[in-house]
Amino acid sequence: MLAIRGAHVFTDGRFAEERAVVVDGDRIASVVPAGEVPAGTAVEDWGDVAIVPGSVNCHGHAFQNLFKGFADDLPFERWRDEVLYPFSIGLDRDAIYTGAAFAFAEAVAAGVTTIVDFFYLHDEGNDTALAVVQAARDVGIRLVLARTFYDRDAPTNAPARYRESPEDARDRFFALAEQLRDDPLLSVQPAPHSLHAASPETIRIALEAARSVGVPCHLHLAEAAYEVEQVRERYGTTPVRLLHREGLLTRELLAVHAVWLDDEELDLVAAAGAAVVHCPGANAFLGDGIARLPEMLRRGIRVGLGPDGGCANNRQSIFEEMRLASLFAKARLTDGAALDAPTAFRLGTAAGADLLRLPVGSIESGRKADLVALDLEDLSLQPRATFERQIVNSMQPTAIAKVMVAGEVVAERGRPTRLDRADLSERIRHVTSRWKGRRQLGRV
Ligand SMILES: [Zn+2]
Numbered sequence: 001m002l003a004i005r006g007a008h009v010f011t012d013g014r015f016a017e018e019r020a021v022v023v024d025g026d027r028i029a030s031v032v033p034a035g036e037v038p039a040g041t042a043v044e045d046w047g048d049v050a051i052v053p054g055s056v057n058c059h060g061h062a063f064q065n066l067f068k069g070f071a072d073d074l075p076f077e078r079w080r081d082e083v084l085y086p087f088s089i090g091l092d093r094d095a096i097y098t099g100a101a102f103a104f105a106e107a108v109a110a111g112v113t114t115i116v117d118f119f120y121l122h123d124e125g126n127d128t129a130l131a132v133v134q135a136a137r138d139v140g141i142r143l144v145l146a147r148t149f150y151d152r153d154a155p156t157n158a159p160a161r162y163r164e165s166p167e168d169a170r171d172r173f174f175a176l177a178e179q180l181r182d183d184p185l186l187s188v189q190p191a192p193h194s195l196h197a198a199s200p201e202t203i204r205i206a207l208e209a210a211r212s213v214g215v216p217c218h219l220h221l222a223e224a225a226y227e228v229e230q231v232r233e234r235y236g237t238t239p240v241r242l243l244h245r246e247g248l249l250t251r252e253l254l255a256v257h258a259v260w261l262d263d264e265e266l267d268l269v270a271a272a273g274a275a276v277v278h279c280p281g282a283n284a285f286l287g288d289g290i291a292r293l294p295e296m297l298r299r300g301i302r303v304g305l306g307p308d309g310g311c312a313n314n315r316q317s318i319f320e321e322m323r324l325a326s327l328f329a330k331a332r333l334t335d336g337a338a339l340d341a342p343t344a345f346r347l348g349t350a351a352g353a354d355l356l357r358l359p360v361g362s363i364e365s366g367r368k369a370d371l372v373a374l375d376l377e378d379l380s381l382q383p384r385a386t387f388e389r390q391i392v393n394s395m396q397p398t399a400i401a402k403v404m405v406a407g408e409v410v411a412e413r414g415r416p417t418r419l420d421r422a423d424l425s426e427r428i429r430h431v432t433s434r435w436k437g438r439r440q441l442g443r444v
Helices: 062-067 076-089 093-109 127-139 166-179 200-213 225-235 239-245 263-272 280-285 293-298 318-333 341-347 350-356 384-393 421-435
Strands: 002-011 014-024 027-033 042-045 049-053 055-057 112-119 142-149 186-192 217-221 253-257 275-278 302-305 371-375 400-405 408-412
Touching (some): 002 027, 014 049, 055 302, 055 350, 062 076, 062 093, 062 112, 062 127, 062 421, 093 112, 093 127, 093 408, 112 350, 112 400, 127 142, 142 166, 142 200, 186 200, 217 239, 225 239, 239 263, 263 293, 275 293, 293 302, 293 318, 302 318, 302 341, 302 350, 318 341, 318 384
Parallel strands (some): 142 186, 186 217
Antiparallel strands (some): 002 014, 014 027
């Protein structure tokens, strides 16, 4: 047992002064006043810090981190057809490992302790997914491997390596979940790619698989206006209405993006108990639009946050997404009170944990010891009297002093502790040098 003392600890939905988080292995045993640590428990004093729950990233594509900068400032079709599809064809297992280690290392340095990797470079198997798993283990981050179902006959020009039959995808999902069952840092969840890449039948198979093992099911939904039009042409209705009509709008469903939803569709999502992963940074970066977050929350829809793929944001910080979620809601509704800092903070921590069904996201007895220490002497958290709001509205990465996952410190002062940075940079250079010159437009 170890008691970690901080000047402030966020517990029970508020900050308490002079507390110690008592950690037993990978779990939080209790939160006690700093002067009441049980006798015989070692105390580690983290100093003048605010200890908050580790942030939860509910949506990303780690390998895309390698493409950062090559796809910037392009319309979506060119982003996809000139960079995402052709570049992803050439990634071997080693490159996939490198992309994942890159994204996960950036994430832990930014205070993310749980990350979803919505992964689809399957090559008809699970070997590449295991490279992602290895990267997570090496960095020390908690991983949700959202194993994608991408139909072999989907009417897209996506690479063959994404594609499988839904039955194969389901069998491989179960095999991977079984293989990783005993790893406390890993969870495997099914993820039919989208309505353009997975048929209603595939989504049904994935939802049943999710239900049978008690996990949620991730699906890109209504991200961009063009996608709504495609669904309308193909199925004669809008994305959410299609899911409703087919009986696929369920409590397991995590709808990623959900930008283009009208009032009735929001009501359908709320009535079904389905949840939304809001990705404000990526939606802005790709020109998708702004999801109707306050309207979702008013209806009681559960919402978590995600930065999305590395080349569609281009950041790995959930603190950043909290700020963007709040700012975009205010700008869109021309209302400075549209989404406050405490709400945004909850979306990036406890609410995200709830979506993923993981015992993380808050500092209380029985939860995993996933903690972030914020340096209260950092200028970006001044004035001290308002530091609680500044975590969302003003904080810079310089304030992120320590990041702990499952009782182990995995990043300190912006540096991952378990990976050699120079070695990782060299690996990234090795993979990405092949694309040098492909993106002269990117010169500034
Ligand atoms: Zn995505």
